[in-house]
Amino acid sequence: MSIRIEPLENGRLKLSGDVEDEIYLSARALDQGFAIAISDGTLVHARFENWADECRFSIVVEGAGIATISRAERGDVLDLAETIDWISVAIARDIRLAKGANTSPLQRELSFTDAGKADI
DSSP states (O other): OOEEEEEETTTEEEEEESOOEEEEOOHHHHHHOEEEEETTSOEEEEEEETTTTEEEEEEEEOOSSOEEEEEETTEEEEEEOSOOSOEEEEEGGGEEEOOOTTOOGGGOOEEEOBTTBOOO
């Protein structure tokens, strides 16, 4: 099973596949960019390019599943070819990777901050 995440107009993301849903992004997420954390360990940074009305995805941490990015009418499309338990979206500056010199990419820990204030 798989999930596809693709941008829609008015700052929305469409999830299709195992889950059918729409995510409405906040004005801050549209302005500052946002991160998508996925249960398989994948972390994706995303940003809407307002001048082009397109969304761009980039994989920051590769998880255990296969994540691919392709192009579509409104920008990038993210395909996750693995069973996904959960997906979390946060404003990009509010997510941090835990520090740890001996941490493998598949064992990194994510934490979310409150209003940009981190206690890491």
